[in-house]
Amino acid sequence: MVQIEWEPPALDVSGVSHSYGQKKALDGVSFTIAPGRFTVLLGLNGAGKTTLFSLVSHLYDTREGSIRIFGNDIRHASGEALRRLGIVFQARTLDLDLSVGQNLAYHAALHGIGRGEAMARIRTLLGQIDMADRLHDKARSLSGGQMRRVEIVRALLHEPSLLLLDEATVGLDIRSRADILATIRALVEANGIGVLWATHLIDEVDDKDEVVILDKGRVLAAGPVAAIVRQTGSADIRQAFASLSGLAPIPSGGGTPVLPAVGARR
């Protein structure tokens, strides 16, 4: 008999709710993402993306529902779950007074990676993003896009199988945004890792991606772009998103935000 090995989803979010006092930020959120895939978590400002990331990364306790990373429950097997996870938060987190190499080596040490191995990984990853020559430069001397790329390298140092990025292109110009997105897509290909890319920018979705559409704390649709477009009877994901979330059609063009102010709270 042929035994088929079952691989658990990279991320399995099941019935997750979260409130801030009376405010319900997530309401029965369920979806899975497959290993090695690029999945976009698409939602307007205030949809609940950052709250979801805070639960997945165990910054907040999951009180309702469950979150599993490669089968490891974030509550009961948080060590193994977090070992498989890399995360780039929306806010900048490099120490500006340290060099690129020091920032990265410090993070590697926190993960218990020996100095020699850490330096080898740092050099390889910086090479993959064309920043090998910036190893000794102070983080302060980097552009916003370069800082983001270093943060991405930092999130990859412990060789996670799933990378979460929360609005990774916020505050960057169109060129840097495209570069970051291309960098991540190339790293997914090269390293075979899965990515959950949170954004409110519809233009960051590619036809080949999987998408989870989050609106006011609820999942409106989840699956391959083509399936969502077909199921909603839309011409493209732009129209599907607009019709699902009850918005006026979104005009196309360089990275049109679907809502005006990034970081605005409702």
Ligand SMILES: Nc1ncnc2c1ncn2[C@@H]1O[C@H](COP(=O)(O)OP(=O)(O)OP(=O)(O)O)[C@@H](O)[C@H]1O
């Ligand atoms: N610390 C908090 N206290 C109270 N309410 C909060 C807090 N953090 C978020 N919220 C509320 O929870 C909801 C979801 O916010 P969240 O930041 O998770 O959304 P988001 O999709 O990440 O939005 P953005 O793109 O603006 O960061 C919003 O209505 C927000 O106002």
